[in-house]
Structure formats: structure tokens, C-alpha cells
Amino acid sequence: MILYDYILSPDAYKVRLMAALAGVKLDLRAVDVHPGREHESEPLRALNPAGSIPILIDGDLILTESAAMLVYLARLAAPEWLGDGDAAGGARIQQWLSFSPRLTDHLGGARATEMLAEPGDLPALQQAGIIDLRQLEAALIERRIEGQCFLAADRPTVADIACFPYAALAPDGGVSLDPYPSIRLWMRAIRMLPGFIEMPGIHRLHELKPEPLSTETPETV
Amino acid sequence: MTTSSQPMIDQWYPVALASQLPPEGRATQLMGAPIVVLPGEPIRVVAGGGRDLPVTVRYGHVWTSLGEPSKELFDIPEADQPGRRLVEVGVVRVRCSPLRAVENFLDIAHFPFVHTDILGAEPHTEVGKYDVEIREEEDEVWATKVQFYQPQAAKSATGGITTDYMYRVPAPTSSVLYKTCPARPGDWDVITLFVQPLTEELCDVWPWMALFDDETPTTDLIHFQQMIFLQDRSILENQIPRLLPLDPGREIPTRADLTSVAYRRWLKRHLFTYGAQLVAQ
Amino acid sequence: MPVELHRDWIPVALSADLPAATVVPAHTPSGILALWRSESGKLTALADRCPHRGMRLSYGFVRGEALSCIYHGWSYGRTGQCQRIPAHPDLTPPAAIKAASYATEERNGVIWIAQNEPQEPPPTLDGFKPLRSMPLAVDADRLSPTGEVRTEFAGIDMLLLIVATGNGEAVAHIMIAASASKDDCVAASRAAEGWRRDCERLALEDRAS
Numbered sequence A: 001m002i003l004y005d006y007i008l009s010p011d012a013y014k015v016r017l018m019a020a021l022a023g024v025k026l027d028l029r030a031v032d033v034h035p036g037r038e039h040e041s042e043p044l045r046a047l048n049p050a051g052s053i054p055i056l057i058d059g060d061l062i063l064t065e066s067a068a069m070l071v072y073l074a075r076l077a078a079p080e081w082l083g084d085g086d087a088a089g090g091a092r093i094q095q096w097l098s099f100s101p102r103l104t105d106h107l108g109g110a111r112a113t114e115m116l117a118e119p120g121d122l123p124a125l126q127q128a129g130i131i132d133l134r135q136l137e138a139a140l141i142e143r144r145i146e147g148q149c150f151l152a153a154d155r156p157t158v159a160d161i162a163c164f165p166y167a168a169l170a171p172d173g174g175v176s177l178d179p180y181p182s183i184r185l186w187m188r189a190i191r192m193l194p195g196f197i198e199m200p201g202i203h204r205l206h207e208l209k210p211e212p213l214s215t216e217t218p219e220t221v
Numbered sequence B: 001m002t003t004s005s006q007p008m009i010d011q012w013y014p015v016a017l018a019s020q021l022p023p024e025g026r027a028t029q030l031m032g033a034p035i036v037v038l039p040g041e042p043i044r045v046v047a048g049g050g051r052d053l054p055v056t057v058r059y060g061h062v063w064t065s066l067g068e069p070s071k072e073l074f075d076i077p078e079a080d081q082p083g084r085r086l087v088e089v090g091v092v093r094v095r096c097s098p099l100r101a102v103e104n105f106l107d108i109a110h111f112p113f114v115h116t117d118i119l120g121a122e123p124h125t126e127v128g129k130y131d132v133e134i135r136e137e138e139d140e141v142w143a144t145k146v147q148f149y150q151p152q153a154a155k156s157a158t159g160g161i162t163t164d165y166m167y168r169v170p171a172p173t174s175s176v177l178y179k180t181c182p183a184r185p186g187d188w189d190v191i192t193l194f195v196q197p198l199t200e201e202l203c204d205v206w207p208w209m210a211l212f213d214d215e216t217p218t219t220d221l222i223h224f225q226q227m228i229f230l231q232d233r234s235i236l237e238n239q240i241p242r243l244l245p246l247d248p249g250r251e252i253p254t255r256a257d258l259t260s261v262a263y264r265r266w267l268k269r270h271l272f273t274y275g276a277q278l279v280a281q
Numbered sequence C: 001m002p003v004e005l006h007r008d009w010i011p012v013a014l015s016a017d018l019p020a021a022t023v024v025p026a027h028t029p030s031g032i033l034a035l036w037r038s039e040s041g042k043l044t045a046l047a048d049r050c051p052h053r054g055m056r057l058s059y060g061f062v063r064g065e066a067l068s069c070i071y072h073g074w075s076y077g078r079t080g081q082c083q084r085i086p087a088h089p090d091l092t093p094p095a096a097i098k099a100a101s102y103a104t105e106e107r108n109g110v111i112w113i114a115q116n117e118p119q120e121p122p123p124t125l126d127g128f129k130p131l132r133s134m135p136l137a138v139d140a141d142r143l144s145p146t147g148e149v150r151t152e153f154a155g156i157d158m159l160l161l162i163v164a165t166g167n168g169e170a171v172a173h174i175m176i177a178a179s180a181s182k183d184d185c186v187a188a189s190r191a192a193e194g195w196r197r198d199c200e201r202l203a204l205e206d207r208a209s
């Protein structure tokens, strides 16, 4: 399975993260998005006319939407990430998959403007991102009242992975996560999952490793 | 702008990648002043009121100055050495002082915590003694004999190695690092951080590299460097205060920070204070 | 006892939002603190600025009974004293390396921080339990001159503890009647969203006129 990837793309990271959690090996193809704008080049437009990253290719199947990629990976290798399959449960997951592009547009837009100096109306994007974060926070509070910590089931699902990266990277676009205790705890729960991988801007939970007692002599090659 | 920041006005600053100028030019800022970098032969940089600024194109970047630079842009001799790959990494905007961005680049003690499992990892956190000097003739800060254990020192590295580093600060917002070259032991890879001060608390950072590496695709080299720098960005945006404190009582260095101490002293000596805080507030 | 008699104590977080071995930024009228709970459950509030190179300590991590800075891993105990500098594993950090610390109290699911040296403990808020903390883009004074709002959300008794957090913003730590069911809590949480929209709209209209 080939993933056209960019290390700084939160949407590409969703797919890398899902694959890591599901134990699927991806063949990564790095695309020079910044500064090269290779995603807008003809060879990549031939795969994805929208000129966006990521692109997932498995045989004849070409996927250009990260939410679809998450569902595909889960169905192939980790069906428990798709919830229980009842009508409401499935709809709840779909609700968040459909919500996630708002995070891409708003918080992702703020991030591209603030971090990669791309054109954009930063205050408007940030304000729209805050409304999204409030919606996410309110939903997670209700989940916590029910004794749950993930968005759509009693375990993590593709819904969590679809929403996690742009929420976690909100500060890259100048939107603070300080005021969202439930989002912070939810992000922590995701980062604690076995097999979790990072992306730049989302730091390791160093507390999962014990404090080193003594320094060992570094081995030299 | 205060008169005390005058000495920095006369320095060269990177303002664009020469190869990436859009037809309409790059509208940007330098030390608070709006400027436009215009493509063409030659490339021009125009300030408010239509004033043409001095321009020099080197190391892939367009450099300019709001003042009157008394020297040419600093030399990086390795840039002309045959066999090196010259890699343009692009721009990353950081809401921090340009001086804080440089200081972070000079620091190795953060590798295990910020670049975990790449440039450092616990328990290998110790920073040994190294040499730091202000070279009077060149008027540059130098740190040499810096060593650090690294799990994956470069894109081309396959395992952990103890890496040798040298650091050089030839201008207040530019730094050059030399590190063990995995492909050619005995040679140094060159990685630079060129910082464009947009304001005292906002900068565009332009990393650039001159490497001995014939194998790794350019895109992978760019992404490796972008990954490293983006790990730093979330730190840089959360240091308090945003301005770099030059008052020695404000922050507490240790022996591991001797490069930073020398850099701060050198900034103070030259009144390079754009982005600095002289008195604690 | 009304909350305003206790202005020495600032409510900064709900206990449930700070599990063992975590750290959060705690916003107060006079700035941000790094509020953390050790692995054994002890609470500490430190200035949110690492004495080394100024990194916010609330971005750090808790291991055992110490808070470590994310930048270079310096760790701080409950007094704020630096305990370990990873770059110099054999060095005992000098006593001068210390982050300022503040008294904390935890009562009835609410965490309070002392500004001065309070004579009395913070209020117990009997009859209420914590629901959620909610930021608002509204001046705290507009919401309540006393720092306390008694109201009803979805027909349920509520007590809101209002704290100014600077830049014309505030946090409401929302308490709900202790007898409230889960369904009541959900209904009140939704009503709180509506209350915030109203407050922010009114504040905006005021600013415009």
C-alpha cells in the first residue's frame, strides 16, 4: 500500500497513525509540498486532480480523502476501530468523519497561514477554529459524563484519529488549547495508545518512560 | 525602532529563496518595515517609498539590509566545495524573537526531549565539556569539540552514533553548524539557520544545508530538516518572555549553555538588541 | 458562605481535569501557573516559566513526584526546587534554581490557588458538584462583580465560579446541584453552551455600540 506523504501534513499523519495503530505497513512516498509544491505537479494531479496530500494507493484503489483511508485501513486490519456497527454508533463515527474537514479548513488554514506564511485571513480562521474546538470539547464533556473518554464508542475509533491531529496542532496556528480540559485529556488518551506515533508539533509523552537512574556510557559505532 | 537597535539595521538578512520567487514578488517585512522581493535579472528588493535596498544572492537565498552593510555577507567556504548537495528547506514562520530562534539552534541539551529518538534520547542526556570562544579577528562566536550521542543523526544514518558538532555565529540572526558526516567520516555536513526578523517577536526561519550525501532523495532531506525544526517551533513559541533576556539574572545557564552565554555576551557587546530584552521586566 | 469572602483563593481547575501524573496551565487574574498532580496524587502550583530558558512548565511532564520541563528536562519538586539537570546528571542543582510555588487546596472537586496567605480554607460549596470549566470571551466583571453566579440551567440549580483570565476573557468553573443525574448534567452542559453564546453576543453588541 503506497502513501503519498508529507511529514508536516496532519491529514497524511492521520493515515500514518492509523496504519501504525492497526499494524499495517505503508510504503511512504515523500512529496515535496513545501517549498516545492510537488503536490500540484502533473504526475500527482494525475492521481489526485485536487492536488492534495495524502493519496493512498492499493492496487486499483486510489483514495484521496483521509477519512476514507482511515476506514479502509480499519476495515482491512483493525475492524474494532469502526465501532459496533449499530445504526447510531455508525452514524456517530460518520458524524465526526464529516466534521473533521472543518478542522482542516479552519485550524489547518490558520496553521498554514501562521506557520508556512501562506495567504489567509488568520483572525477569521482562528475564530472558526475556536468554534470547532468548543464543539469538540462539549461533545467530549458529554462522553465523560457517560464515563467514556473517546468520541464515538467505548474505545478509540477512526473518529478519534480523524479529529486528533488538527486539534492537537491548533497551537501551530496560534489557537491555544489551554481552555479545553476535556480535549487535553482525550488527546492524552490517544497519545497513550500502544503503537502511537508522533508528528512534529505533537511531542512524546515522556512520562510514559521512567526517569533514567544512571547514565550509561553511550555506545559508539 | 530605538537607536540602540541601529547596529542590527546594517546587517544582511535572508528575505526569500531565489529559486521560489513568484512572478508578482514576495511581499514581506524586515524589522517592521514592509518590503517586496521582486524576481528578475537582477533580483530587486524594494522598501516603502520605492527605495531600492542592497541585494546579494547567496546560499540559495536573497539577502538584503535596511541600512548600509559595512561588510559583505559572511562566507561559508563549504558552499563552494565540490560534491556537496545544496538543499533549500523553505520557510517556517515562528512567533518568537529572532535571537531566541538562533539560540535554540546552538543548543544540544534539548535533543533528547524535543528531538526524541532522532537527535537524542534518554538516558544519553549528558553534555560534556566543549570549547567556546569569540574569535576576535572574524568577530564570530564559535563552539568546538561539541559531542552528543544521537540515535539517528541524519537521514542517512542507520543507527546511533556519537556525533561531533561545531557551531558558528557569523551574524546576529544566522548560525552555521558543522556535524559529523555519516557518509564521509572526517568531513563535516553543514546545516545553517538563516533568520529573517519580521519584528522583534516574529521571524521567518530559512534552514539551508550543504551535505555530502549522494543517496538520499532531496525531498527526504528537506523533510528531515523540516521535522527537526517543527519540533523546535512549539518550544520557541512558548518561551517567556518572547524577547531574549540579555540581563544575566533573568535566566539560569549551566556549563551546557556556554555557547548561548557567549552568544548573548557577543550580542550585548555589539548592541545587537533587536529581539532582545536588556532589563528584566 | 458567599464565595466573594474568599478572594484570597482563586478557583483554577476541577479535580477531575487533573488526574495523577499530569500538568495543566491554570489561568488566574495575575497570570498562568503550571498546576500539576504527582503520581501519588499531591497537588502543586508553580510559576509557568522554567528558570532555565523560560519555557512554560505547563508543557512539561510529570514523573513520580516531580514536574519536568519539556525543553531540557530539568525537573522540579513540590517546593519548586530544581532536582535534576539531565545535561549534568551528576550535578546537584544549586538552591538558587527554584520556580516560585503557590499554595493549593482541593475541596469538593475544585482546585484553588492562594494569592496571598489566606487565613481560612476555600469554601466547600456544599450542595454542589463540579460539572465543567468553560472559557468565555467576556470580561469577568460583566458576568459577575463578585466572582459568583447563581442561576439555573435546564431547570437545575447551578453555581458558577468566575475568574478573569486577562485580555477580556474569563473562565467559568461550573458547579451543578449535587443531586443532579447524568441526564441533568448533559442537559446543563448544553444549556451552558447557550448561556455562553448569549453572554458573548451581548458583550459583542456592547462593544459595538
Ligand SMILES: N[C@@H](CCC(=O)N[C@@H](CS)C(=O)NCC(=O)O)C(=O)O
Residues within 6 Å of the ligand: B104, B105, B106, B107, B119, B153, B154, B177, B179, B191, B192, B193, B207, B208, B225, B228, B229, B232
Ligand atoms: N538537523 C541538524 C540540526 C540539529 C541541530 O543541531 N540544530 C537543532 C537545534 S534547534 C535544529 O533544530 N536545527 C534546525 C535546523 O537544523 O533546521 C542535526 O541533524 O543535527
Ligand code: FES
Residues within 6 Å of the ligand: C050, C051, C052, C053, C054, C055, C069, C070, C071, C072, C073, C074
Ligand atoms: S527551559 Fe526548562 S529545562 Fe531548559
Ligand SMILES: [Fe+2]
Residues within 6 Å of the ligand: B104, B105, B110, B114, B115, B228, B232
Ligand atoms: Fe532543536
